[in-house]
Amino acid sequence: MKILVTGGAGFIGSHLVDKLIDKHEVTIYDNFEPQVHKSEPDYLNTDAALIKADVRDKNSLKNAVIDSDIIFHEASMVGVGQSMYQIERYMDVNTFATAKLLDILVNEEHNVKKLVVASSMSIYGEGGYKCDDCGIVNPSLRPEKQLKSRQWEMICPKCGKIVKPIPTDENKPLQPTSIYAISKRDQEEMSLVTGRAYGIPTVALRYFNVYGPRQSLSNPYTGVCAIFSSRIKNNNSPIIFEDGLQTRDFVSVHDIVAANVLVMEKSRADYEMFNVGTGSPISILDIASILNDLYGKDMKPNVVNKYRSGDIRHCYADTTKLRRLGFKPSVSLKDGMKELVSWGENQEAEDRSNVAFEELKERGLVEQ
Numbered sequence: 411m412k413i414l415v416t417g418g419a420g421f422i423g424s425h426l427v428d429k430l431i432d433k434h435e436v437t438i439y440d441n442f443e444p445q446v447h448k449s450e451p452d453y454l455n456t457d458a459a460l461i462k463a464d465v466r467d468k469n470s471l472k473n474a475v476i477d478s479d480i481i482f483h484e485a486s487m488v489g490v491g492q493s494m495y496q497i498e499r500y501m502d503v504n505t506f507a508t509a510k511l512l513d514i515l516v517n518e519e520h521n522v523k524k525l526v527v528a529s530s531m532s533i534y535g536e537g538g539y540k541c542d543d544c545g546i547v548n549p550s551l552r553p554e555k556q557l558k559s560r561q562w563e564m565i566c567p568k569c570g571k572i573v574k575p576i577p578t579d580e581n582k583p584l585q586p587t588s589i590y591a592i593s594k595r596d597q598e599e600m601s602l603v604t605g606r607a608y609g610i611p612t613v614a615l616r617y618f619n620v621y622g623p624r625q626s627l628s629n630p631y632t633g634v635c636a637i638f639s640s641r642i643k644n645n646n647s648p649i650i651f652e653d654g655l656q657t658r659d660f661v662s663v664h665d666i667v668a669a670n671v672l673v674m675e676k677s678r679a680d681y682e683m684f685n686v687g688t689g690s691p692i693s694i695l696d697i698a699s700i701l702n703d704l705y706g707k708d709m710k711p712n713v714v715n716k717y718r719s720g721d722i723r724h725c726y727a728d729t730t731k732l733r734r735l736g737f738k739p740s741v742s743l744k745d746g747m748k749e750l751v752s753w754g755e756n757q758e759a760e761d762r763s764n765v766a767f768e769e770l771k772e773r774g775l776v777e778q
Contacts, residue, residue: 412521414439414478416465416511417485419454420446421625421632422528422617422666426482427455429667437461439474439485446626453624465507468514475511476520480674483511483527483597489631490532491718491766493590495773504593505600512604525605526670529598529614529683531578531659535585537725539573541566547573548583557717557777562652564723575657575691577728580616580683587720598683611680613673615666618687618727622663622746623753630766635660635747637763638698639754642705644761647712651721654695654713659687659726662741662749669737676735687727688739700743704751716777718770 411434417423418438430436436457441464442450454460463470465485475481486504487493493500508527515522541547549567556565566573586592598614605612621635630637638648669686673679698711729737741749770776 411435411479412477413437413480413482414474415482415484416440418458419451420484421622422620422663423482423484424451424453424455424624425622425663425667426484426670427458429671431455431457437474437478439463439465439471441465445631446629448628451624466502466510468510471510472514472518475514475522476518479521479523481522481525482670483508483525483601486528486594486597488590490588490590490720491770491775492631493588493593494720494775495769497589500589500593505596508597508600512600515610516604516608522610524611524613524674524680525601526673527597527601527612527614529616530591530594531616531618531685531687531725531727532588532591533584533586533595533598533616534578534582534725535587535591536564536722537578538576538582538728539564540576541569541571541573543571544568546576548585549573550585551587551720552723560715562655562723575724575726577689578685578725579728580685580731587722602681602683606681611677613679613681614683615669615673616683616685617666618659618661618685620663620666621660621750623749624663627754627757627759628762630762634694634697635701635750638701639705639750640759640761641763642701642707642709643754643759645707645709646761647709648698649763649767650694650698650711650713651716651718653715654698654711655693656722657691657693657724657726659689659691660697660743661687661739662746664741665739668740669732672735672737679735684732684735685727685729686732687729688743689727689729690743691724691726692743700747701751704747705755719775
């Protein structure tokens, strides 16, 4: 099979290329975004063909697409906070470039047999919650008045009592709280609608918090594990908003790759969306502590007890749907974090998180 991986030089895309290359003819399509890559990465698989181009370049994209059997669309601008002040850029790369990809699939002759799109847990907004009195509820963002009073936990929109987080399944209403999240919802929904209309098997994978080797440690807009690693490696305390007890679902990049390969091979996955996570929540404070210990440092986290605009409190995956397809996470958090740190110890890490923090402050996106 001829497989095209957009964003194939990136964190997730490169691991996917490595997995596919033994059995398939793989092409990497990547523009080497400077925010992520200072240069062409040394881990790039030389057995794969390489097209250095932007997904917004329709002619280059068309030439790559029409010669492919399977497309993994991983290319994306990633950064929740940054997306709130680089709105045009995020929508251009994520939403409109995906529209160009779909336009090619609809209007050009090609051999594409399946499209797998990288979606995100961010499209949910807040995760799932249950109220002891009212049952399952879907509260929206916490009001500013509540956040200013340092009442961090979610409140039932019906009775006003504190609610408990529960696993978030694919049927939860989507309430994206950032431009990034909106653009990922666009990617998913446009792809599924187009795939169904034209009979092109399409699958959307909603990634939860992905971590692992090759995640850019110098990009302050990437995942929290990479950001904390960069801080700790530079002997700076990790910055944690609110009280640090907010929870997420951290999933190894290797399990993300396994999910992609699974849905490529399973026709039962066609035209569906799936959560990809572990189903186990862990607090941001605990993640900072684990990384601090593994790096052998004593950098006590700086819990600022302030909030950022659009931040959610809890979200972790209900993976029942993907498990029914045969998926089972294989990398424990303990082993995955050890692998991340083992890799990270030998990587250059420029700590630019203060720059990102100041940019948010300047725009009023962080509590002053």
